Amino acid sequence: MHHPHPPPQRYHQLGDLIIGAVVSHGTFISKPITLTEMPPPPLPEDLVILPKNYQHVLALAFAVKEINENPQFLCNLTLGFDIYDSYDDAGRTYQATMLLLSGKERLIPNYLCDIQNNLIGVIGGLESQISMHIATVLDIYKVPQLIYGAATVMNIKTPSLSFYQMVPQEELQYRGILALLQHFSWIWIGLLVMDNDNGERFIQSVVPLFSKNGVCFAFIERITKCNTDNNTVGGIEQASKLKAKTMSSKANVIVLYGESYSMVILRFLPYLSEIEDGTSKLKGKVWIMTAQVELTSLAFQSTWDTDIIHGALSFMLHSNHLPGFTSFVELRNPLDPKEDGFLRDFWQQTFECIFPNSGDKDYGNICTGEEKLDSIHGAVFETRMTGHSYSVYNAVYALAHAVRSMSSIRLKHRTKADIKREKPWNQQLWQLHHLLKGVSFNNSVGDEVFFNHNGELVAGLDVINWIVSTNQSFHRIKVGSVDPQAPSDKIFTLDESVITWNRWFNQAQPLSVCTESCLPGSSKQVKKGKPFCCYDCVPCPEGKISSQKDVNDCKKCSEREYPNKNRDFCISKAITFLSFEDPMGFSLTCLALFFSAITALVLQTFLKHHNTPIVKANNRGLTYTLLVSLLLSFLCALLFIGRPQKVTCLLRQTAFSIIFSVAVSCVLAKTITVVLAFMATKPGSRMRKWVGKRVANSIVTSCFLTQGVFCTMWLASSPPFPDIDMHSVTEEIVIGCNEGSVIMFYCVLAYMGFLAIVSFTVAFLARKLPDSFNEAKFITFSMLVFCSVWLSFIPTYQSTKGKYMVMVEIFSIIASSAGLLGCIFFPKCFIIILKPEWNNREQLIRRLKH
Structure with missing residues (x-):
């Protein structure tokens, strides 16, 4: 195919087969395509190009040169190519595509007069939109298109078109x-x-x-x-x-x-x-x-x-370095008439010069042709193959391998009769599609080239x-x-x-965040109206931690752990109970034993002087019962110290409530006995029959039995038991006694409170009776102390947690018992030990008269 004046954008015809390559706008500058039937729109006179894309043409030429110089690759076939510039114009793209299909300078659609040079495929373009325009025409003629640029738009808008992508999906x-x-x-x-x-x-x-x-x-x-x-x-x-x-x-x-x-x-x-x-x-x-950006x-x-x-x-x-490509590029000579029609324009714009015969007087510098391509800035042009050029190189080889396979099939199956009626190449392009889909080869540097089922390069x-x-x-x-x-x-x-x-x-890894990282111990809180990457850092709430940066929510520690001060990790809880080794436990133990010893000494003193008037006054039996109950109450406090066991949990509250009920009932009985005794001294009083041990014993017994009924109901319904409390104290696992029925627990306490209030009331009313014959005033003080202790116990007990609840109860037991012991028995012991002369009937009567 020869033209007397070939257009500058069509060049380098090499032989029987032509690979048509349509190049997108900006690749090279060239003069408009001359078309007789449909003149193209005028081009801007000052068109500016991207010189670097000229390498795509050189990669195409290099691949064709390699294939044609290998006689074993395509027997009796020679690859050639035509190149057209689309100028980023749809009309020019369609015209250039039809020119490739027509095989001649004059465009006559659907008429092919050149039977020597046959179009087998098109490589292009660099832009997806240009490739789509090309594919619209090529699909009619079943000509394969290998795209070395993006194909995103084609995948969306032309799903039925057949094309092959030289880039990954x-x-x-x-x-x-x-x-x-x-x-x-x-x-x-x-x-x-x-x-x-x-x-x-x-x-x-x-x-x-x-x-x-x-x-x-x-x-x-x-x-x-x-x-x-x-x-x-x-x-x-x-x-x-x-x-x-x-x-x-x-x-x-x-x-x-x-x-x-x-x-x-x-x-x-x-x-x-x-x-x-x-x-x-x-x-x-x-x-x-x-990948599209170079x-x-x-x-x-x-x-x-x-x-x-x-x-x-x-x-x-x-991409890979291809041996010989750099030297192939550097040997380009714009003064050589055999070079392609784009080289001179590329040369002038790259080196900002003009050739003497170009007719362009805009530049003052004259191109000598001796300029060195390797001296150009890499952003303008590179002699080393880029990614897109490597795709063009592989596209040429993919087409060549498909043609090689089709030629082998034709030679293998044709007969003499087939030779006479053999169809032209352009009528068998549908077979080339099938072969392209299955093409697989290693290129000259060993990289494997093959397509997936969608025609995308793997x-x-x-x-x-x-x-x-x-x-x-x-x-x-x-x-x-x-x-x-x-x-x-x-x-x-x-x-x-x-x-x-x-x-x-400064060579530090850059950060790119809307908000600085939330440190451990805090969590992210998205700002209203902002993207979720923009947030505030808020501290973790009580009981939660965050051990990593930028967590969306803090997490709770396990039941056996608690957050540290910074709330960035969990600490194992310590197992605690009020033990004898604990400082407070040891102190309370010593205090209970001390008062127990004092009570025992008081009891011994009273037993030693049991026949003295001050001991015999106001029911000696009640006095002994009260002292014994106080002794037991002090010792009862020891049941609350140490690791809770099933037996101690059952005993400590019931024993404490019954012993205290006996003690308070003894105080009540003593007070009532005093009142009855003075009332019986009045002439004609009927109270004499109530004076004696029977009434006192009845009071103590009834109070004791009533509290016993409450304790029995408690133990029968929901008795206390050893329990592990993991929640009341943040940093501790408290081993204690679960009271079982809280209602029964407070019923027992309420009954003791009732007895104390009654005793206090009776003693208060009898406080003005003669001191020498009764204890009413001292009982009033003792019950005031007793009631004060237990009234303050309730809110204090409710506000404390863990082993401190036990400490409060023990202290209340010891304090209230000590109050009874001190207020009732200290005055008597003072007289017995320090003032024995007062401990006789005559002295008591004389003090009464005064």
């Missing part, structure tokens, strides 16, 4: 970005997307996914594509908008989902800062970029500061750390990978020790 990037954010606990991020269908699709996919996994968005900003005729003004406008959003945000991590030209807009940020503020130092951010620049941006992307992390298509992504040197050269360092074929726990791997962060962070 889009969801793999989502999972990789999320894993990266979770690895560094970055939960407050910004999101920048291009304002197109791909960007909206990305937002719809990642926002719910990330939010579900605890990541919030500080902002979501859409970037509008700059017009080709006003790149600088449009770039500055976009940069101003981005700077206001990104630099004012607390988010230190920004995810950039864009196209190949997105970096051009991002590089306007430091330029804008320099012209506005006189400085190019911007607040450092961690940029996380998707470090590209317009030619005039080559001298601009690139520190903004220093320390960025990027998910890139896996491959992983590399996590790349972009490092900018002080001389503004940049390097890519692989720090991790996303491998979909690895075990679930190894899909995402990262070596954070080799990551270089932006200089703003």
Whole structure:
């Protein structure tokens, strides 16, 4: 196929088979396609290109060159290719696609006059929208399309079209970005997307996914594509908008989902800062970029500061160094007429010069053709193969392997009759689809290439750390990978020790949170009207702890543990009870034994002087009974000390209540006896028959039996038992006696209180009787002490917990018993021991008369 004046965008025809490659806008600058039937719209005269994308053409040419130089690969077949520029225009894309299908310069749809050169497939484009336009036409003719850029829009809008993606499935990037954010606990991020269908699709996919996994968005900003005729003004406008959003945000991590030209807009940020503020130092951010974004620049941006992307992390298509590719690129000569039609335009814009015969007088520099590609800034052009170029390289080999397989099948099964009626290649393209789906090979550097059932390349992504040197050269360092074929726990791997962060962070791992971490001992409380990543830190409530940072809710300790002071861990509770070794237990034991000894001495003194008037006065038997009951009450207190056992729990409350009932009833009987004795001395009194031991004994016995009935009912219904109390005292497990029926416990106490009040009332009424013949005044004091002790006991007992409740009860027993002992018997012992001369009948009568 020969043309006297071939269009500059169609070049390098090499042989029988042609691989048509349609390249998206901005890849190279070229003159408009000349079409007779449908003239294209005019192009801007000052069209600006991305020189770096020219490498895609070179990768295509390099792959075709390798295949054609290998005579064993395609026998009797030679690969060739035509390339058209779409100029990001739907009409031009359709026209270029039809030109590839027509096989000639003049476009006559559905007519193919070139039977030597047959189109077998199309590689392109870099942008999803362009690929969709191509696929709409190719699907009619069943021509395979291998896409080396994003295909998100195509997956949504054209599910019935047949195409093959030379990039891994889009969801793999989502999972990789999320894993990266979770690895560094970055939960407050910004999101920048291009304002197109791909960007909206990305937002719809990642926002719910990330939010579900605890990541919030500080902002979501859409970037509008700059017009080709006003790149600088449009770039500055976009940069101003981005700077206001990104630099004012607390988010230190920004995810950039864009196209190949997105970096051009991002590089306007430091330029804008320099012209506005006189400085190019911007607040450092961690940029996380998707595979579609490459470090590209317009030619005039080559001298601009690139520190903004220093320390960025990027998910890139896996690529390998191909031996011979760098030298192949460096040998390109724009003065050689055999070179492709894009090289001269690429050369002029990259080196900002003109060739003498170009007719363009805008540049003052003259291109010599001796300029070195390896001297260009890496953001403008690289001689080492990039990820997209590697995909183009593999796409060529995938088509070549499919053609090889189809040729082998045709040679194997054809006969002489078949040769005569053999169908042209373009009528057997449906077979190529089938072979492409099953293609699997290892390329020249050993990487395996094959597709899944959806026509997506089964491959992983590399996590790349972009490092900018002080001389503004940049390097890519692989720090991790996303491998979909690895075990679930190894899909995402990262070596954070080799990551270089932006200089703003002083090589410390950046934080990106809306709120500083809540320390252990506190929990998060979401701020009303704010994303869930923005919260206040509130201390854990009483009884709860948080041992980790940023917990949503504090948790309770187990029953056998309690929170420490800072409420960040649990401490095992100590098992406690009022033991004899305890200081308070030991003190109360000594106090009880001391008063027991005093009571025993008093009893011995009374027994020794049992025939003296002061002992015989007011019923000697009641006196002995009272002293014995007081002795037992002091000893009864010892039942409350020590580890509670079943027997001690049963005995201590019942024994205490019965003994005290006897003691109080003795006091009551003594008081009533005194009253009856004085009433009986009156002439004609009928009370004489009530005077004697019978009434006193009846009072004591009835009171004793009544309390005994209460205790029996208590023990029969719900007796006390040993129990473990884990809740009343925060830091202790208290072993004590559960009183069983609380109602019966307070009934017993109420009955004793009733007896005490009656005794106090009777004694108070009899307090003015002659002192020498009765104890009413002393009994009044004793019962006042007794009642005061037990009235204060009730609120004190209710307000204390654990072993201190037992201590309060023991102290009340000892104090009330000591009150009775001291107030009633101390005056008598004083007379018996220190004033024996008063202890006779005559002296008592004389004192009475006075």
